[in-house]
Structures are given as C-alpha cells and as structure tokens.
Amino acid sequence: MIKLDNVSKKFGTGVFGLSDITLSVDNGEFVFLIGPTGSGKTTIFRLLIRETLPTEGTITVNDWDVVKLPKQKIPHLRKKVGVVFQDLKLLLDRTTFENISLPLEVSGVNSDEAKKRVEEVLTQVGLLSHKDKFPIQLSGGELQRAAIARALILSPEILLADEPTGNLDSATSWEIVKLLSDINEKGTTVIMATHNADIVKSLSKRVIELEKGHLVNDGIHKPHEAKNGHEEKETRKTHETSYEEREKKE
Ligand SMILES: Nc1ncnc2c1ncn2[C@@H]1O[C@H](COP(=O)(O)OP(=O)(O)O)[C@@H](O)[C@H]1O
Numbered sequence: 001m002i003k004l005d006n007v008s009k010k011f012g013t014g015v016f017g018l019s020d021i022t023l024s025v026d027n028g029e030f031v032f033l034i035g036p037t038g039s040g041k042t043t044i045f046r047l048l049i050r051e052t053l054p055t056e057g058t059i060t061v062n063d064w065d066v067v068k069l070p071k072q073k074i075p076h077l078r079k080k081v082g083v084v085f086q087d088l089k090l091l092l093d094r095t096t097f098e099n100i101s102l103p104l105e106v107s108g109v110n111s112d113e114a115k116k117r118v119e120e121v122l123t124q125v126g127l128l129s130h131k132d133k134f135p136i137q138l139s140g141g142e143l144q145r146a147a148i149a150r151a152l153i154l155s156p157e158i159l160l161a162d163e164p165t166g167n168l169d170s171a172t173s174w175e176i177v178k179l180l181s182d183i184n185e186k187g188t189t190v191i192m193a194t195h196n197a198d199i200v201k202s203l204s205k206r207v208i209e210l211e212k213g214h215l216v217n218d219g220i221h222k223p224h225e226a227k228n229g230h231e232e233k234e235t236r237k238t239h240e241t242s243y244e245e246r247e248k249k250e
C-alpha cells in the first residue's frame, strides 16, 4: 500500500516539483503515471524511496511513515520498493549477471544462492542467454530488461519503472509493458511512469495524470471511449466506485 497525503515538494531553487498530491495505490495494482516532462513523475518515485523528502505532507509505504523513517531502516524500504531508473544505472564494467547479483552481494547472500536467484530472475525477464554480456553488448530493450531484473532481484513488493519505454521502438515497448504486466500478475504492485500515449490508451489500466506538479486526473482508462470531459468524469467515477466496493469488502 502506497499513500501520499497532501504531499508537496519545493526544491531549493523555489520550483514546486509537486503540489498538494493525495493519492493511494493498493497492493497488487498496476498504475500508469503520466504527464509531460517536468510534471513530477520522477519526484514521486524519489519520494517513495526516501531519496528526497517532501516539504509538506505524509508518505506511507506499507506501514512505514516514509518521512519519519529512521535512517537505518531506509535499506528495508528500498528492498520493498524496486526502482528501474530512467537512466538505468547499470554498471558498464560488469556483466548482466554481475549487475543483477550486486544487490544480493551487498545483502550478504552466499554465492550459490545468489547464482540461483539471479538465474531465476534472468529467466523471468528473458535474458538468461545474455547473462555474460556487458551493457554495451545489449540492445535498448535488453538493457531495460536487465534493469528490471536488477530491480526485482530482492523480490520487492512494489516496482517503480521510470519511463521504461522512453528510448524504445513500438514493438519493443510493448514487450516491456507485457513483462511489467506479467510481473504485476504475479502479485507485485507496479507503477510505470510514461509518456507513451499509445500504450496508455490501449490498456484498461488506472492512469494517474500529473501536470506541473498537480494531480489532474485519476481513473481507469477505457480504450474505446471518446475523450471529452463527460467521459472523463465517468471513468473517474468508475474508479472511485470500485475503490469503495473494495473497501466495503475488507
Ligand atoms: N533536484 C531538483 N532540483 C530542482 N528542481 C528539480 C529537481 N528535480 C526536479 N526538479 C523540478 O521539478 C519538476 C518536476 O520534475 P520531475 O519530477 O523530474 O518531472 P518528470 O519526471 O515528470 O519529468 C520540474 O520542474 C523539475 O525541473
């Protein structure tokens, strides 16, 4: 469970990265986070892993108050929340296998166990045959898969993917979305920040839309509906209804 309550982030420059954002994402959801460059998508991800602090508001991940989380607990938070960064952050002098096993090494997992787990995850993302290749030997889609594998290696409950299709052609983009969707179906909560309107429009997923740091829309997108204001209200209502129904069941 992810919850942001009245979260604002004002940077030292005076720029508001986010203004009064309130939203929640349930366990097991798949959500697209959309909005133009500079709308605050990456800032939300950075706040969720305590890479930066909000200037106002509260952030909850599972049962943790992220803002007040003691420093020594930050590694626990980051274990639960895997991130695929926009710039991937793969180490160029390490193979795919070594890049992906790094978080396990850091957590002190023994090498036999680590090998087994890395091969499991490489199989899941379809990269096992590329395990000994260096990043420079991988295609854009394969690099993205490697970064997803590294984000999954510690079995996070939440996966944040920051514009994972940003530099990919349309067919490869769809493969990455399919992979994220499969990961979600196995139980991981997935939030994908994206610009890719074709993908968002073609899938009936929840869409959270930001504009200049403000939340401007939150609802299930219906692929075949007209895009006028009336329909947008309808989609929003659909989402709220299902949310209320879920709450009643609990
Ligand atoms: N470290 C920072 N210092 C100052 N301003 C920042 C910083 N990070 C982001 N911003 C600003 O905050 C806004 C939101 O940025 P960001 O979250 O990166 O947007 P997005 O990921 O949607 O492109 C932008 O105006 C950006 O310039």
Ligand SMILES: [Mg+2]
Pocket: 041, 042, 043, 086, 162
């Ligand atoms: Mg960004």
